[in-house]
Amino acid sequence: MKSALISVGTELLMGQVTDTNAVYLSQQLNALGIDVMYRYTVGDNDGRLTEVLDLALKDCDLVITTGGLGPTEDDMTKETVTKYMNDTLEVHEPSRQAMMQMVKDQRYDLFTKNNLKQTLMPTRAEVFDTDAGTAPGFALSNEAGKTIVCLPGPPREMKRMFERRVRPWLEPKTDCVISYETLRVFGKGESRVETEILDLIDAQTDPTIATYAAEGECSVRVASKRDTLEEAKAACIEVADQVKERLGDCVYSDDGRSLPEVVGEKLLENHITISSSESCTGGMFAEFLTDIPGISEVFERGIVTYTERAKIEELGVSEKTLADETAVSPNVAQQMAEGLQKKTGSDVCVSVTGIAGPGGGTEEKPVGLIYIGCTYKGSTVVKKLLTRNMSRSWNRRHAVLSMFDTINRMLDGRPVPGSDRRELL
Amino acid sequence: MKSALISVGTELLMGQVTDTNAVYLSQQLNALGIDVMYRYTVGDNDGRLTEVLDLALKDCDLVITTGGLGPTEDDMTKETVTKYMNDTLEVHEPSRQAMMQMVKDQRYDLFTKNNLKQTLMPTRAEVFDTDAGTAPGFALSNEAGKTIVCLPGPPREMKRMFERRVRPWLEPKTDCVISYETLRVFGKGESRVETEILDLIDAQTDPTIATYAAEGECSVRVASKRDTLEEAKAACIEVADQVKERLGDCVYSDDGRSLPEVVGEKLLENHITISSSESCTGGMFAEFLTDIPGISEVFERGIVTYTERAKIEELGVSEKTLADETAVSPNVAQQMAEGLQKKTGSDVCVSVTGIAGPGGGTEEKPVGLIYIGCTYKGSTVVKKLLTRNMSRSWNRRHAVLSMFDTINRMLDGRPVPGSDRRELL
Numbered sequence: 001m002k003s004a005l006i007s008v009g010t011e012l013l014m015g016q017v018t019d020t021n022a023v024y025l026s027q028q029l030n031a032l033g034i035d036v037m038y039r040y041t042v043g044d045n046d047g048r049l050t051e052v053l054d055l056a057l058k059d060c061d062l063v064i065t066t067g068g069l070g071p072t073e074d075d076m077t078k079e080t081v082t083k084y085m086n087d088t089l090e091v092h093e094p095s096r097q098a099m100m101q102m103v104k105d106q107r108y109d110l111f112t113k114n115n116l117k118q119t120l121m122p123t124r125a126e127v128f129d130t131d132a133g134t135a136p137g138f139a140l141s142n143e144a145g146k147t148i149v150c151l152p153g154p155p156r157e158m159k160r161m162f163e164r165r166v167r168p169w170l171e172p173k174t175d176c177v178i179s180y181e182t183l184r185v186f187g188k189g190e191s192r193v194e195t196e197i198l199d200l201i202d203a204q205t206d207p208t209i210a211t212y213a214a215e216g217e218c219s220v221r222v223a224s225k226r227d228t229l230e231e232a233k234a235a236c237i238e239v240a241d242q243v244k245e246r247l248g249d250c251v252y253s254d255d256g257r258s259l260p261e262v263v264g265e266k267l268l269e270n271h272i273t274i275s276s277s278e279s280c281t282g283g284m285f286a287e288f289l290t291d292i293p294g295i296s297e298v299f300e301r302g303i304v305t306y307t308e309r310a311k312i313e314e315l316g317v318s319e320k321t322l323a324d325e326t327a328v329s330p331n332v333a334q335q336m337a338e339g340l341q342k343k344t345g346s347d348v349c350v351s352v353t354g355i356a357g358p359g360g361g362t363e364e365k366p367v368g369l370i371y372i373g374c375t376y377k378g379s380t381v382v383k384k385l386l387t388r389n390m391s392r393s394w395n396r397r398h399a400v401l402s403m404f405d406t407i408n409r410m411l412d413g414r415p416v417p418g419s420d421r422r423e424l425l
Numbered sequence: 426m427k428s429a430l431i432s433v434g435t436e437l438l439m440g441q442v443t444d445t446n447a448v449y450l451s452q453q454l455n456a457l458g459i460d461v462m463y464r465y466t467v468g469d470n471d472g473r474l475t476e477v478l479d480l481a482l483k484d485c486d487l488v489i490t491t492g493g494l495g496p497t498e499d500d501m502t503k504e505t506v507t508k509y510m511n512d513t514l515e516v517h518e519p520s521r522q523a524m525m526q527m528v529k530d531q532r533y534d535l536f537t538k539n540n541l542k543q544t545l546m547p548t549r550a551e552v553f554d555t556d557a558g559t560a561p562g563f564a565l566s567n568e569a570g571k572t573i574v575c576l577p578g579p580p581r582e583m584k585r586m587f588e589r590r591v592r593p594w595l596e597p598k599t600d601c602v603i604s605y606e607t608l609r610v611f612g613k614g615e616s617r618v619e620t621e622i623l624d625l626i627d628a629q630t631d632p633t634i635a636t637y638a639a640e641g642e643c644s645v646r647v648a649s650k651r652d653t654l655e656e657a658k659a660a661c662i663e664v665a666d667q668v669k670e671r672l673g674d675c676v677y678s679d680d681g682r683s684l685p686e687v688v689g690e691k692l693l694e695n696h697i698t699i700s701s702s703e704s705c706t707g708g709m710f711a712e713f714l715t716d717i718p719g720i721s722e723v724f725e726r727g728i729v730t731y732t733e734r735a736k737i738e739e740l741g742v743s744e745k746t747l748a749d750e751t752a753v754s755p756n757v758a759q760q761m762a763e764g765l766q767k768k769t770g771s772d773v774c775v776s777v778t779g780i781a782g783p784g785g786g787t788e789e790k791p792v793g794l795i796y797i798g799c800t801y802k803g804s805t806v807v808k809k810l811l812t813r814n815m816s817r818s819w820n821r822r823h824a825v826l827s828m829f830d831t832i833n834r835m836l837d838g839r840p841v842p843g844s845d846r847r848e849l850l
Binding site for chain 2: 007036059190201287390
């Protein structure tokens with residue numbers, strides 16, 4: 001089944017609200033094996049909504065609208081859709097009674113006669129009652145077998161109605177199910193990833209393989225559409241395994257977990273303690289790590305040594321090294337990690353020093369040059385990064401992800417690309 | 426001018442990614458006085474993108490697409506748009522040279538020939554170069570005076586290109602101008618702010634006044650659409666001043682600057698040094714502060730003391746206080762700030778300790794209980810927060826903003842609500 005989503009609301013076009021409904025419904029419909037071909041956003045305007053309905057129903061059998069079912073004057077989705085489907089509105093008795101009950105229960109601070117507008121429904125409609133708001137939803141079909149489903153705009157009301165009423169109503173109508181596996185990749189850019197699996201991508205019709213660039217990393221999605229969930233899942237896993245084999249250990253998770261989550265769980269499971277010392281990332285590593293609930297069991301401390309004095313006092317970095325090689329050098333990264341280790345005794349001690357930009361770059365130390373140090377089990381790995389990016393926040397984020405990647409590899413006893421391993425000083 | 430936005434990407438239709446580009450561009454275009462009539466989302470599909478272009482250009486003079494400019498096979502926006510506008514693609518020399526320079530600088534793990542695809546541009550195009558990625562964007566117009574602008578999909582690349590190249594290019598083309606003043610508010614929730622200025626909101630047709638809730642703070646936007654920028658600006662400032670008078674010193678900026686930016690600039694202007702000690706926020710304060718370029722002139726160091734041991738060793742917090750009053754107590758907040766001051770000698774020393782949640786709350790120390798300490802000019806202010814929020818990230822973010830608000834008020838010599846001032850221990 002092919003579908004389209006229409007979000008109705010002028011506030012969306014003003015950019016005042018982020019449309020989370022369209023994201024939620026896209027996920028839900030795809031999971032039901034219903035393809036989402038288009039998403040539209042239109043203002044509360046009869047003419048433009050009608051134009052969009054025309055285009056949507058040309059290709060699609062199912063259209064779901066959200067928004068415009070409210071009690072106020074500018075809410076016109078129900079009226080437009082009813083007219084579009086050649087039906088008329090009349091009071092829907094169960095909805096009216098439910099509304100009256102709410103008033104009786106005083107679940108209403110202010111009841112206005114506009115609310116009665118919400119109890120009008122198309123005569124042929126399948127009505128979806130609400131238990132999270134005042135606006136019922138409905139499904140309305142025409143002779144051509146096209147269906148428009150109208151749901152309320154407030155995300156909480158809409159999701160509740162979809163789960164309680166719409167999904168059970170849709171399930172028997174769908175012909176197949178989709179399952180997918182998402183592989184998250186760090187250390188290879190999207191174009192490189194695609195180049196390495198291009199033959200697999202081209203070879204497949206189902207499961208399909210697609211690559212996506214995320215901030216500082218990328219992911220590969222394997223999706224299969226079959227009659228049963230078991231078939232779809234099996235097909236995905238088989239292809240996902242081939243992709244994993246190709247990309248090697250740059251694939252750090254196959255269940256959607258982020259790199260910090262993967263590392264955090266390894267630390268917690270094996271009760272490995274960790275401390276961090278950061279310069280250019282200014283505490284972002286510690287912040288990402290401590291975003292994981294319960295991490296206090298293993299995270300001992302983090303030190304942001306933003307000045308040379310702080311590096312010397314907190315981590316015992318040598319003044320001479322700072323003078324001879326500057327703060328952005330492999331030896332300073334090593335001394336930061338090892339100084340932190342001496343101070344805290346944590347099992348893993350990670351450090352970072354670099355030039356995040358946009359200023360501060362020089363000929364031989366350009367913006368994007370970053371050194372990461374990581375001391376674990378009696379030796380220190382020092383990794384050099386040179387990003388292709390002038391954006392301060394991108395460089396900071398990429399450096400932090402590289403720190404997690406380095407730790408992840410060292411915890412597994414795997415080599416760290418672009419690094420050298422050093423004996424403790 | 427009427428416009429439409431088209432977000433291209435199958436991943437959007439799968440609901441794997443939230444489309445923040447459309448929200449950003451809606452705000453930006455409205456601010457330029459360009460009405461956004463429609464937003465569309467289509468997959469990476471030539472036929473469906475063409476259909477949507479037809480509908481969009483029927484009503485609109487300007488269409489902006491995001492996504493599908495990547496190096497990979499499924500990226501086809503540029504090809505489809507070029508064909509649609511009856512132009513052809515050829516190598517764009519400046520883009521090719523920029524790409525080659527990136528390769529030369531080794532700002533590339535592996536350069537693949539499909540990156541060259543990104544240096545092809547329509548012959549009639551106005552090309553927008555990129556400094557945040559590998560995909561240039563472009564604007565392409567036809568005889569009918571319709572224009573399609575194609576921008577990259579990754580939000581950071583897209584926003585950077587819009588600000589650097591597209592907005593300046595659009596500004597002279599808009600027929601009327603919108604000016605707006607954004608007042609950023611900390612310490613009052615959106616509904617309270619709205620209640621306090623409701624009569625002003627209702628009284629205005631132009632300038633309009635709108636309130637927006639952001640994470641942990643809110644803002645008030647005063648917008649006026651006039652023939653000249655001077656008129657619009659004057660109208661906005663007059664109304665903004667009335668709003669400021671109502672809301673008092675909870676308004677911390679009237680030029681869009683964030684609270685960290687406001688504080689960072691005050692510190693830099695007056696060369697006031699600062700250090701931070703964080704527990705529940707795990708480095709987020711230091712990360713926000715160091716997101717400001719050049720802040721290294723005044724930011725001395727940040728310490729994330731996530732364990733009691735770290736609080737004792739790094740900041741000299743008393744074991745007895747920790748035992749008697751627990752780490753989440755006003756005295757520990759004070760000792761953290763003052764211990765940091767003794768250690769670093771920084772002019773401003775700020776601390777935070779609290780229960781971010783979702784776990785770890787108790788009857789008398791619930792989730793959302795947070796204490797902030799700030800030592801400056803010989804005394805320490807200790808502020809108590811009790812959010813009604815169970816979200817870890819919300820609580821952490823709110824705590825960090827409260828730290829900046831506390832510092833901002835102390836730098837100005839203003840009182841800090843909900844705090845008591847203590848003599849140094």
